[in-house]
Amino acid sequence: MAGAFPDSSDYVVVGAGLAGAATAWQLAARGHQVTLLERDVPAAHDGSSHGSARIFRYAYPDQFYTRAVLEAKELWDGLALEAGAELITPFGAVDYGPTRQPALLAGVLAGAGIEHELLTAEEARQRWPQIAFDTEVLWHPGAGVIDAETSVNAMVALAVRHGATVLTGWSLDRVERLGSGAGSGYRLHSAAGETLDAGNLVISAGGWLPRLLESLPLPSGFLAGLPEFTVRQEQAFHFRYREGSSFSATNWPTFIHKAADMQTYGLPGGRDAGFAGQKVAEYNGGPRVPSAADQTGLVDPANRARVVDYVRRYLPGLDPEPYAETTCLFTNTPTEDFLIDRADNLTIVSPCSGHGAKFAPLIGQWAADLATGAAAVPDRFRSASSPALTT
Ligand SMILES: Cc1cc2nc3c(=O)[nH]c(=O)nc-3n(C[C@H](O)[C@H](O)[C@H](O)COP(=O)(O)OP(=O)(O)OC[C@H]3O[C@@H](n4cnc5c(N)ncnc54)[C@H](O)[C@@H]3O)c2cc1C
Incomplete structure (x- = not known):
């Protein structure tokens, strides 16, 4: 699965669950240079995206989410077609x-x-x-029913087809900021002592996020505005x-x-x-x-x-x-909304609260939009300290 080992990448996505696989796929499909890092293997057995069964449904009390499922379904259909696999069984x-x-x-x-x-x-x-x-x-x-693991593997395969590199067994330990300007990037250090430079970093580490936040160079105001995970x-x-x-x-x-x-x-x-x-x-x-x-x-x-x-x-x-x-x-998160937000060139994606699987390709699209600056994400996904945007 791993390609030639790069020492830098324009976009590095950390975590190959549904969120990270979708983000890497969306970024690579847009022509960006992408490396996807995973501490274990994609859809890690001890994460949130393993196995064959997650509910896909439109019923939400809040029409925002119902409309988002409609949008996600179009992307799921395109993904199934490109991957040549049935990912949602009715x-x-x-x-x-x-x-x-x-x-x-x-x-x-x-x-x-x-x-x-x-x-x-x-x-x-x-x-x-x-x-x-x-x-x-x-x-x-x-x-x-969504086959979560097959979906992760399909998105990772498509990311690779679009030129992404996948490094498995690469556990991000800490991140160092390179320079202080708006365009400065990051040096990533693995638990085993490897390094990788990233122009932009997307963290989609699922349940590992709360601890990983402590080792990320994020502004204190941004950290203070994050919801409690x-x-x-x-x-x-x-x-x-x-x-x-x-x-x-x-x-x-x-x-x-x-x-x-x-x-x-x-x-x-x-x-x-x-x-x-x-x-x-x-x-x-x-x-x-x-x-x-x-x-x-x-x-x-x-x-x-x-x-x-x-x-x-x-x-x-x-x-x-x-x-x-x-x-x-x-x-x-307390509201069950996802967190998709960015400070400098570092984007955090945390789409769980037990209902994120059905949105996976759309989460990838949102995260790629935000990380590249192509479009805003809905305000409800941003931390309290981020300026409100109209979407
Ligand atoms: C039991 C259960 C039932 C669910 N049911 C539904 C449902 O019915 N419908 C629905 O829509 N959603 C459902 N969900 C939610 C959905 O599965 C999650 O929203 C989704 O899987 C979250 O994916 P993720 O990529 O954020 O996290 P994960 O899948 O956990 O991915 C994070 C990845 O990051 C990697 N990682 C972590 N730290 C590092 C590091 N330092 N370096 C490198 N890699 C790292 C991990 O190994 C992991 O592979 C359910 C979830 C669970 C757990």
Whole structure:
């Protein structure tokens, strides 16, 4: 995967998860000289972009995000075509529960012209007897499941096709500013003692960001304006379709259920667990860790018990004994907005809060626009200290 080792690059992107892979692809496709650095391998198993299953959906209470999904989908379609791979498998989605506000979501989808239906709980139970719906239900058939890891690899491959260099096993340790003028660049030092000079630097380090921030030459005002990042070690569990039932991946939609005491989501687990069941998780149910480096990769038994109990109560189509489980990192901001901002020639991209996968190619476009100065990004993605821009 690695090309000839360069000693400098106009743009260096750090981190090859969904965000970094998308940014490197977008920059390289525009003709820039790009090096993508990754401490492990693309879609690192201990990051946020590994595995085969993330929900792709249009339903958001805030129409800003619904419209962004529409924009992202055009880029996903182009990416799938260029990569020659199916990256999003259509399954449709159901949203329900006392605090999910299906009617409000339906209004947002109607405003954006997205096909949907609002069903009573009884109508939904007849259509999907495997789910014990407790409120009215929003159904939208355009939703599906993103194969995150295949998407990362596709974007990295396209970046390379456009001339980018990828260095794996290159762990950024610290960054030195070269000069003080607006056009000055950076010298990057790896944990193993290598160096690489960058004209422009994009940091898309997922859950490693909070600690890495300490070693970046960022103005103190910019740092002070950043939102607080909270890293959580999420846990997801795979449950088999009930034996003897007609349930299979082909007739299970993805779901988001906001009950009063717990928010859960589920989706066909795909390749991650042998296509044999649904992946179910409690949203933000995992323990907090200071930074990705502090994760244990161990599943919390209390969270497993909560999710098993949930499956027993609400998902009669599944065998409530998990047959596989995994952990993954959420990097949350208080508003659940992403952070895409720049100080001097250093751009920070942190698109997680558990919902960034569906925007990946658009995040790459936003980050490339900001890093090159080609266009602004929406103000809500910028830190409190950055001047507001109109987008
Ligand atoms: C369990 C789970 C479920 C999710 N479900 C959904 C969903 O249903 N729908 C949705 O839209 N989104 C979902 N998301 C969110 C989505 O997956 C994330 O927004 C996205 O993967 C974040 O990608 P990233 O590139 O920011 O981070 P990462 O994928 O973690 O990438 C960061 C990369 O940086 C590398 N790195 C870190 N430090 C360094 C360094 N010093 N030097 C070099 N490399 C470094 C890491 O090794 C890693 O590969 C989910 C996330 C999780 C964890």
